[in-house]
Amino acid sequence: MAVFTYTTPTHPHGSEYEVSLLVMKSVWWLALLVSGVLSKPRCRCLHGQRCWPTEYDFAQLESTLSQPLIYPVPPESACYPESNPSGNCTEVRTNTFTGTWRSDQAGAMQAPNFETFIFPNGTIEACYLNTNLGIPCEQGSVPTIGVDARTVEDVQAAVKFAADHDLRVVVHNTGHDYLGRSTARGAFMIWTHHLKNITASPSFIPEGAPENETYNEAGVQWYEAYDAAHANGRVIVGGITPGASVGAAGGWMQGGGHSVISPQHGLGVDNVVQFEIVTASGENLKANSYLNSDLFWAVRGGGGGTYGVVTSVTYRTHDISPLTATSVFCNISSAVTKDVLTEYVKLWPGLSDAGWGAYLYLGMPGAVANFTILFAAPDVSLADANVTLAPFLDFVRNVQEDVVTQMIPFDGFNSFYQAFFGSLDPQEGINEELVTRLVSRETFDDHEHLVDVMMSMRPLLFFNVAGGKVSQIHPDSAGVNPAWRNANALMYSAAMWEEGVTVDEYRVIQEKLKNDLAVLESLAPGGGTYLNEASMYEPNPQHTFFGDHYERLKCIKDTYDPTGLFIVASGVGSEDWDSSLNCRRT
Structure with a gap:
């Protein structure tokens, strides 16, 4: 720091040396104050913190939704009456290994280890199906509250509420996720599982796209999409799991989407003609090769829960072949x-x-x-x-x-x-x-x-x-x-x-x-x-x-989500946040 001292022999407050020292101290403290403000990391608001929305805030949100707010719990909590007195433990034990049942539970992940939470000191918070372990049932990584989105307007209201209150957001569909992206401790959940509708249209032409398309809303699962395509004399490229419980318009597509018939017809993203997505601004945008084409490019492989909440996808279907x-x-x-x-x-x-x-x-x-x-x-x-x-x-x-x-x-x-x-x-x-x-x-x-x-x-x-x-x-x-x-x-x-x-x-x-x-x-x-x-x-x-698409993906991410509302583990832009994904790095 360069400090210039002006000589004022008759200054009433002392010598020019004292004046210079006073100025230096003032500048030093101001610099420390500004530095502290600027370097303080920006953190999302989590459940249990003072910034968490009030009951009144949530009531106001609920008044705008088509469904009541949901309060997800680990499904295993039904076997702990003190944690979930209305739960049906028999139902849980009967269905716990069934993917379609787990996808119907807002608090369930398909791999239950992602429902648990490990603290830095090594303590595990979880809710285990085996009650004989003698470990109390706790919330773990399951969000405590969320929106059961049945309409696009529900999604828009949820996104706006999360943005206004600076909440940690997770987008949860069926819970098929090996990176734990669709759950987070203390987060606010947008549950898209019940956004279900399928329309088959042989003349669907979104601004010049090819004909013979099938339109799926975000909650549709592959067993539903397969049946619908077959009923219309078509075949659709989709996920292959027992029971086909994977979502047809969620993370599967946004991560690429492979199938045993991909060598014949391409990856899931290669068959997408158009989608709709609610971005961080709350807009519900259509994206295809002609409209919001940068977003259309990025979402097809840029990862689920990263660019917004996909509410519908239109897939190209194919002739049935032996x-x-x-x-x-x-x-x-x-x-x-x-x-x-x-x-x-x-x-x-x-x-x-x-x-x-x-x-x-x-x-x-x-x-x-x-x-x-x-x-x-x-x-x-x-x-x-x-x-x-x-x-x-x-x-x-x-x-x-x-x-x-x-x-x-x-x-x-x-x-x-x-x-x-x-x-x-x-x-x-x-x-x-x-x-x-x-x-x-x-x-x-x-x-x-x-x-x-x-x-x-x-x-x-x-x-x-x-x-x-x-x-x-x-x-x-x-x-x-x-x-x-x-x-x-x-x-x-x-x-x-x-x-x-x-x-x-x-x-x-x-x-x-x-x-x-x-x-x-x-x-x-x-x-x-x-x-x-x-x-x-x-x-x-x-x-x-x-791969070498990352820089372009990051640029598009920053364009549509400049505040980082949608951040997931190992996703585009996640390197800007700490390991918890709750606080932005300075």
Whole structure:
């Protein structure tokens, strides 16, 4: 600091030295005051803090809504009468592993570990289904209040209320989320699960878009969308889970959206023609290639809960075409596993080019067989599928005695889905975290290294949901990670555990996942993965989840959400906030 002293010999308050010192002290204290104000982090208002809206405030909000406010609780609380005296514990115990039931509970996540909260000192706050653990039921990470949005106007009122009161916002649909983005301790929830409507329109043309589209509101789940598309003689690209409880217009689409028929028809984002979204300003905007095209680009892969609340999506649908499915089941011995995987990865690039999809599972806990493959060959006859797969199937039968194979022709996707997934046991309600990587086409060239990595993963899931049409679409056509356009598969490993583990036991699980992640990274250093099925331990999530699209995604984010109302774990703009995502970094 430069201080200039003016000599005033006759100053009544003392010498020029004293005057100079007084000025310096005043400037110093002013600088400290300004610095303190400017450096104080801006934090969202959370439940329990003095800034939290009053009962009157919430009553005013409720008066504008189509439904009463909701007060989410962990669904397991029904088994604790002191916490939830009106709860039905029998219902919870009967349905806790059913994805469609869990999606109907505002306070439920499909993986209940995301309902818990771990304090910095290692204390866990949770509500466990196993009451014999003797641990009290508490709220954990489940928001305490929210809006049951049934109309666009409900969403707009909720967004405006959250913005006016500077609340931490979470957008919650079905709770399928491996990054915990749709729940947060002390937050205000916008629950879109009941925004349900489906309209099929063969003449839907949003400002020049192609014909034959299906319109879904945000709460529609894939089992509903599949039935509607089939009833109208169409097929739609959607999520593949037992029961199809994933939302059709939520995070699945906004993260990219893959399917076993993606190699035939592209990713979910490649089939979106238009959507509507309530942004941080409270506006309900339509976005397509001609209107708000920057937002249309960003939301298709930029991540759920990041750019606003999507209230509807219009998907391009396709003609129903025949499909031949081939399943392989066995309890494979460790002695031949490597040889079988080697033959599989050698086979795959050619099948990918032909638009085939497949799911491979190895070492899945509780599975009937420890090794399963399901091939889906679109527009391929039974005879041609047999010719293509015969060498591989013969190889497997020669090295493994108990192999069961089936090759079944279907008239279309819907009957295939019902046969293989409609009757499967539910797989939700389990504590689980994932690590994943997209497997590039070049990685298949070094099949020895690829197989070595696959051998080190248990459980191993190897989903051939890329290549084909996915690779034919220009990487910059949508905001989704461009690594998808050079991928042939998505590889997973996972950790699953019983509820009630201690923090120390959980840290061991985390280390296993981090080690698996490092092994996957060795496949293609600096590679990418699928945002919706990913690890919370990525060292550089901006690159791994979004690739070289990140800067453009961030610019669009700042344009439509300049205050950061919509912030989620590892999402676009999350690096501007602290680890809790409650306080903005200075």
